[in-house]
Amino acid sequence: MQFLSRCSGRSSLLALALTLAGCAVSPTDSPADRSYEVAEVGSFHVGGRQVTLAGLPSREIVFTEGAAPRKVDPNGDFETGQMYAQFVRLKNPRARYPLLMWHGGGLAGTTWETKPDGAPGWQQFFLTQGHTVYVTDAVERGRASWSRYPEVYKTEPFFRTKQEGWELFRIGGAGSYDSDPAKRIAYPGTQFPVAAYDQFSKQGIPRWATNDAATQTAYDALVQKVCPCVIVVHSQGGNFAINAALHAPDKIKAIIAVEGSGAPDPDKVDISALKNIPFLFVWGDFIDQNTSWKQYIVAPNKFQKALRAQGGVADRLDLPQHGIKGNSHMLMMDRNSDQVAALVQAWMDKNGLMK
């Protein structure tokens, strides 16, 4: 990886050190202290189609205390397959393109908002850096809404347990979770705000394993609607972002894959269309201590290597290799999230994504 901060033309590690020392983000640059002029906060749904149900029995329901009961016929037309996008449009953005923030599995756009410990997250960080920001909820998640199963969605949803999140998001090792917060044992030196883990768990959203095609279709429609753009994508979203770029390579000006958990196989998919899109792959700590992540990282690593072989920009920010220890899978919520965001911002500066 080559890294240049905005205020230094020097090479990789020195620039990194300068950035960490506060060059790109000074203490007065804290996202909690900066304001910005907003032209509009808004949202929309994109994608989706009408589906019709028939033959289901009626029910009578009192919906509001004090209101009269109402007979409800569940049969009829519904929308399904849409996703939700919320934007904060700056009056005078410094970034050349809007920044799209795509969440990972079992979560929604809240990933990027205020952190579970109450400190500003990456949405606020990148707003203060001059990006118009779109935070989305993928199909079936959050404000995108979800559809009846098994009539529309073909399978049952899955609800992630706190234990699974604790381990899969690499906050602690196998068996270190306990129902009692006081008895949970995190990795030594974790950057995750452990006392806020239950608060984080409130962000969890049920998910289906059978909606990937609809999700991709909606993301592709989003790209057609709001891009050219830069995408910062987390975990499960990585695959969707890479496929979106394959479907519309001229619309995507950069992809920052934060712990992307999947990627197309370059032996099976022609990825040459991506060679003009700069990629940054960001990885946290403890990956080699987690059975799942040792598997998940294989495909993205192969993809990154193939991308670089095409002559494209396929940079890598392995945080522990740069002396930044203790980051979980949810590194945008970790205590040092501003530090990591500043490195991403410096990479965007270097790659000509700012005015």
Added chain:
Amino acid sequence: MQFLSRCSGRSSLLALALTLAGCAVSPTDSPADRSYEVAEVGSFHVGGRQVTLAGLPSREIVFTEGAAPRKVDPNGDFETGQMYAQFVRLKNPRARYPLLMWHGGGLAGTTWETKPDGAPGWQQFFLTQGHTVYVTDAVERGRASWSRYPEVYKTEPFFRTKQEGWELFRIGGAGSYDSDPAKRIAYPGTQFPVAAYDQFSKQGIPRWATNDAATQTAYDALVQKVCPCVIVVHSQGGNFAINAALHAPDKIKAIIAVEGSGAPDPDKVDISALKNIPFLFVWGDFIDQNTSWKQYIVAPNKFQKALRAQGGVADRLDLPQHGIKGNSHMLMMDRNSDQVAALVQAWMDKNGLMK
């Protein structure tokens, strides 16, 4: 109802006419044209508790294309009962208190955001008027997330059909909905952007009829966290807002009930604690043409009358009686939503809610 615009000390109907003529909101005040200085965009979950499931069978699932399959044990700890709040905090608000925007049944906070026709909604309107705004998703809706049933929630959810929304939200009369958008027959003179009805339907969120107590508890926790405040509340939310005020009368500085569909019975509940809280009840058109609404309006009307008998401010804005015709139940999405919002803003001005 007594109405005074900001720029007039004259009496009710004349002031209303001045407001409609653009006194409080001039053409250059359009929410699409104004910007505002934001200190922070952020969010949080409030309320909720841990629940533990046991004895459910395991499943093996491939969550991301290209990723390895993973065995999933659905048993364990989960959070349930939380709600979601997103804030846009102005650097220099003109309003004395933050404005909390609470949605109605089968919907989420999107109610207040960009309208289905793409024009700015009430969130943007009140931001441009100088309010720090909190838009929430109640328990089980949108980004609040929802819980497994029947293990945690005791009943099945209900999915609103497009036909039910069309009729219940008074866009058209009974039997006027058709699966084919071209064949739907709206009320003559409707202000709802009929061509955007399918787009609006994408905002629909499944709901349960058995979570009112948890929802109220979460709203009460929200009030403790962010108030003193003013609440603008729609439809099903009306009941929650009134109960929240009964539970914390000193925290609520005003309630604007937009087509609130329920209210406590003043013959059964002591509402004297509310007499210092100004209320505005806003009603759209076509109520006397709709069987459900002729029932729903009874309880709020009785409540309003009792409130006024206590000596409190219990104003009423029956739009058709003021010459504003054609508004649906979703009046914050209607074409004349800015006009109605300006009347609400004028009422807030009059009631000393602005600096």
